[in-house]
Amino acid sequence: MKKIDLRKKQIESLKEFADENQKKIEDKKLLDKFMSTNLWKNSQSIGITSSLPIEVDTSELIARLWDEGKDVYLARANNDPNHTQDFLEYTYMTKLKKSKFGVDEVANPDAKINNELDLIVVPGLAFALDSHARLGFGGGYYDRFLKKYPTKTIALANSRMVFEHAQWPVENFDVPIQTIITPTKIYK
Structure with a gap:
């Protein structure tokens, strides 16, 4: 399946799931599993997105x-080609403030930037458990x-985001996620 087609399908599936109580249950389980790992415990600076x-x-x-005293850094998509x-x-x-993608980002343009992070929680629409391939939203950011x-990278994937194998073409510029919860x- 083409990435664009699977993205559309995943977005629809995840929109449906967003209104279900099961999503809240799974989100809590994912948070608890994340907090049980040494990945975050051994990391001081953690990059993350404000979720949709x-x-x-x-x-x-x-x-x-x-x-827990961690330094949190929020992703910001730059307005560049x-x-x-x-x-x-x-x-x-x-x-x-809301970005052009509808995601909350830091409003202060002079906020401290740190791109040398200990850990990044990477968002996505789909994750392949065998290859750790990720299907993102399509910008390549x-x-x-x-x-x-x-x-170090980690992804939190609810049951609607998990695929045994990539159902989309994985290209040489796609960076696999190291740990998928x-x-x-937990898949390492």
């Missing part, structure tokens, strides 16, 4: 990271970023 309703909810995760992104310092005092700034298991 169709994604695994990251708001509680961000709050827990702050409670190369589809680059940066991670900006995010505290509970930070003002946010994370693949470009991870090529330039390689670091599902509601039932």
Whole structure:
């Protein structure tokens, strides 16, 4: 299946799932599994996105990271033709604004940037358990970023995002995710 077709299918499936109680249950399981790993415990600077309703909810995760004294950096897509992104310092005092993608980003253009992170929680629409391939939203922001700034990566994947094998073409510029957490298991 072409990436564009699977993206459309996944977005519809995830929109449906967003309204189900099962999603809330799985989001909680994913958060608990994440907090049980050494990945976050051994990381001080953590990059993350403010989630859309169709994604695994990251708001509680961000709050827990702050409670644990971690430095949290929120992804910001840059307005450039190369589809680059940066991670900006995010505290509970930070003002946010909606990006062109509808995602909350740090509003202060002069906020501290840190692209040399210990860990990045990478969003996506689909994850292949065998290859750790990821199907993103189609901009290539994370693949470009991870090529330039390689670091530890982790994804939180609910049951609608999990595929045994990639149902989409995996290309040489696609960066696999190192660790995928599902509601039932952690794949390394």
